[in-house]
Amino acid sequence: MLKIVSLSWSVVWGANFMIEMSVEYKNIVEKIFDTLKALEAQGELVITSTVPQSIARTIFHAAIEDWLKELDVGHEPMECTMPYLLDQTCSELSHRFAIDSVRAREIINAYYSQWCKTRSIKEIAEIYWHETPSEMAKRAYWSVVMKKPDNRNLDYLEWRKQC
Incomplete structure (x- = not known):
């Protein structure tokens, strides 16, 4: 299970905590994207997305999720889902x-680093699942880009209505 999860993100701990897309993940998504472009060139489909790479990522994640369900590995530790959640949050923030x-990725990395100072990865994963990547993207933007406190006060709730 951990090997599969590492396809989406590799987490490097140290003085400068960072999250990078792994080479394997990039290669798989690139292959899916190349296949989609080839099908489009053959007239088999039309890609109208402004971010067509996100289609390849979505296909990859859907395939992995179905494959994991077939393997019946639904009992992995919650923290093993963080790579997937961070990837989804990053896509949501970008879009x-x-x-x-x-x-x-830089914004999500900075926000996640803040959380790692006060919470365990398991706690963070539980919060991300509860709040959803969409909400966590908003919170990351509010905190990192707008430099506002991550306390979900009334200012945040009013701003969130506009997003």
Whole structure:
């Protein structure tokens, strides 16, 4: 299970905590994307997305989720889902706020690093599952980009209504 999860993110701990997309994940998503482009060139489908790479990521995640269900590995530790959750949050942040994926990863990395100082990875995973990647993307933007306190006060709730 951990090997599969590492396809989506590799977590490097140290003085400069960072999250990077792993080479394997990038290669798989790139292959899916290349296949989609080839099918489009053959007239088999039309890609109308402004971020067509997100289609390849979505296909990859859907396939992995179905494969894991077939393997009946539904009892993995909650923290093993963080790579998936961070990837989904990054995609949501990029899409919702029209931010390029590199900057979105930087924002999510900074926000996740803040949380790691006060919570366990298991606690963070539980919160991400409860709040959803969409909500966590908003919270990350509020906290990191807008430099506001991550306390979900009334200012945050009013701002969130506009998103």
